Amino acid sequence: xxxxxxxxxxxxxxxxxxxxxxxxxxxxxxxxxxxxxxxxxxxxxxxxxxxxxxxxxxxxxxxxxxxxxxxxxxxxxxxxxxxxxxxxxxxxxxxxxxxxxxxxxxxxxxxxxxxxxxxxxxxxxxxxxxxxxxxxxxxxxxxxxxxxxxxxxxxxxxxxxxxxxxxxxxxxxxxxxxxxxxxxxxxxxxxxxxxxxxxxxxxxxxxxxxxxxxxxxxxxxxxxxxxxxxxxxxxxxxxxxxxxxxxxxxxxxxxxxxxxxxxxxxxxxxxxxxxxxxxxxxxxxxxxxxxxxxxxxxxxxxxxxxxxxxxxxxxxxxxxxxxxxxxxxxxxxxxxxxxxxxxxxxxxxxxxxxxxxxxxxxxxxxxxxxxxxxxxxxxxxxxxxxxxxxxxxxxxxxxxxxxxxxxxxxxxxxxxxxxxxxxxxxxxx
Amino acid sequence: xxxxxxxxxxxxxxxxxxxxxxxxxxxxxxxxxxxxxxxxxxxxxxxxxxxxxxxxxxxxxxxxxxxxxxxxxxxxxxxxxxxxxxxxxxxxxxxxxxxxxxxxxxxxxxxxxxxxxxxxxxxxxxxxxxxxxxxxxxxxxxxxxxxxxxxxxxxxxxxxxxxxxxxxxxxxx
Numbered sequence: 043x044x045x046x047x048x049x050x051x052x053x054x055x056x057x058x059x060x061x062x063x064x065x066x067x068x069x070x071x072x073x074x075x076x077x078x079x080x081x082x083x084x085x086x087x088x089x090x091x092x093x094x095x096x097x098x099x100x101x102x103x104x105x106x107x108x109x110x111x112x113x114x115x116x117x118x119x120x121x122x123x124x125x126x127x128x129x130x131x132x133x134x135x136x137x138x139x140x141x142x143x144x145x146x147x148x149x150x151x152x153x154x155x156x157x158x159x160x161x162x163x164x165x166x167x168x169x170x171x172x173x174x175x176x177x178x179x180x181x182x183x184x185x186x187x188x189x190x191x192x193x194x195x196x197x198x199x200x201x202x203x204x205x206x207x208x209x210x211x212x213x214x215x216x217x218x219x220x221x222x223x224x225x226x227x228x229x230x231x232x233x234x235x236x237x238x239x240x241x242x243x244x245x246x247x248x249x250x251x252x253x254x255x256x257x258x259x260x261x262x263x264x265x266x267x268x269x270x271x272x273x274x275x276x277x278x279x280x281x282x283x284x285x286x287x288x289x290x291x292x293x294x295x296x297x298x299x300x301x302x303x304x305x306x307x308x309x310x311x312x313x314x315x316x317x318x319x320x321x322x323x324x325x326x327x328x329x330x331x332x333x334x335x336x337x338x339x340x341x342x343x344x345x346x347x348x349x350x351x352x353x354x355x356x357x358x359x360x361x362x363x364x365x366x367x368x369x370x371x372x373x374x375x376x377x378x379x380x381x382x383x384x385x386x387x388x389x390x391x392x393x394x395x396x397x398x399x400x401x402x403x404x405x406x407x408x409x410x411x412x413x414x415x416x417x418x419x420x421x422x423x424x425x426x427x428x429x430x431x432x433x434x435x436x437x438x439x440x441x442x443x444x445x446x447x448x449x450x451x452x453x454x455x456x457x458x459x460x461x462x463x464x465x466x467x468x469x470x471x
Numbered sequence: 472x473x474x475x476x477x478x479x480x481x482x483x484x485x486x487x488x489x490x491x492x493x494x495x496x497x498x499x500x501x502x503x504x505x506x507x508x509x510x511x512x513x514x515x516x517x518x519x520x521x522x523x524x525x526x527x528x529x530x531x532x533x534x535x536x537x538x539x540x541x542x543x544x545x546x547x548x549x550x551x552x553x554x555x556x557x558x559x560x561x562x563x564x565x566x567x568x569x570x571x572x573x574x575x576x577x578x579x580x581x582x583x584x585x586x587x588x589x590x591x592x593x594x595x596x597x598x599x600x601x602x603x604x605x606x607x608x609x610x611x612x613x614x615x616x617x618x619x620x621x622x623x624x625x626x627x628x629x630x631x632x633x634x635x636x637x638x639x640x641x642x643x644x
Contacts, residue, residue, distance in 0.1 A: 239522040239534030242633040268550040377635055382534045394531055406634055407536040412558035412641035
């Protein structure tokens, strides 16, 4: 039935992603970061047609535990069903007249009453109570008026949802990212948890700049000089630099993988951990070798990975593990929410090293993240000045991608263009 | 000579207020080396800012924003004094405002005596056309120094439900 004149493939206009493999040049038009039309199209084409991270199952470990979560600008909440034990995700709106059901950030409850007219739901989303039910005719089917869910699937504790009923299942969607999640989870003994405490901050910059920045090895030595100075003060030898490569994991996911220049709670000892932790970390490493073999244990213990799961989930396994998601509220504004992931039952002494490592580098008051915030805002302000139309992301096109190349960003942008379809074209000039 | 004349017990609220105003003044002047001299820097030094959603956050167990010991506090100051703390170069203009000062009763004995002090604060930060505000409560534990009180620890609990309105926390509160 598709008629030619309705073919969504645009034939006029210019591609906003200029991917010239032969000419070894990859450019991104800056309107992708500033245009309100593109921002609106992204909500539809990207955020309504991807699997999006909601939270981690450990955040709702007991029956009735709930957390409120905005996902892609929508109000949702995640709750552990008291009967099923399953993690449910509901649209946070009463099926009666719309008020938000879950009005606390987190907590535990088996009953979720709406404060407006006291319709009441249980942790499985079933409608349990309607005051003055006599006022309704007997034909009205109250079983149809339970809380509504988007599609929800989880992978080894990571809970995702999607608003696209036709999208492939989560495991297929994760593609090559799955193996990296496995690596991180297995290195922690198979069971991970979110540490209490959330970093909720914002950046006045386009959200895609944080996609790039989260997996960018090129900026580390310039932007994060003061952090590296801190590591050196603690006795870390950084002379080897960042040696590694990046991989296309499929579906727009990408990872930067490199030898750790710093200590890792699992399991690479550095002087900053202190002599007393040396034995524990050495033991942990030996256990990894026993369990997973030398090669996989080496990757777990001695390499870092910065991974982007398209479109807006970052899992960076560096000096600690951060899970970070972000959502634009305007073309030049995003909200970031970031958590710390750690092995459940970790030795308190190692947990302390992990917490220290996390907050010194990561987070909006650390020795590094504020400078990333500055870099991204600076880019955004630069875009607004006009005069230069394109960003250049060509680094590494002519060689096997190195740890400080931009291959992984091209992976993201190619998927972005694919999903945006005709919206990835600018007006003809 | 390590005691305030008359000891911690003799400090009045105006004495404490004067000390806190002095601290605010040094922070606003970006004289961070002088600000560090208001601290007794040793193994007890702690500058802690919990996450907004976990005001009772314990740095040994929970994720917090800042958990500086002596070394990290010195590194924070070094960083902010350098030209490479990009978020704070050039520096913000700030205005640290202190109010609702409450002085507790001296705890401990001998050289371990500490004076708990609470104070509300509003910190304004202006930079690059943006104004941000931080609101919350300081929890100090002061000790006696040669010329007056010194800070042994400072815990800063933010009242904003999220940090988002202020973007980030690159300054010292």
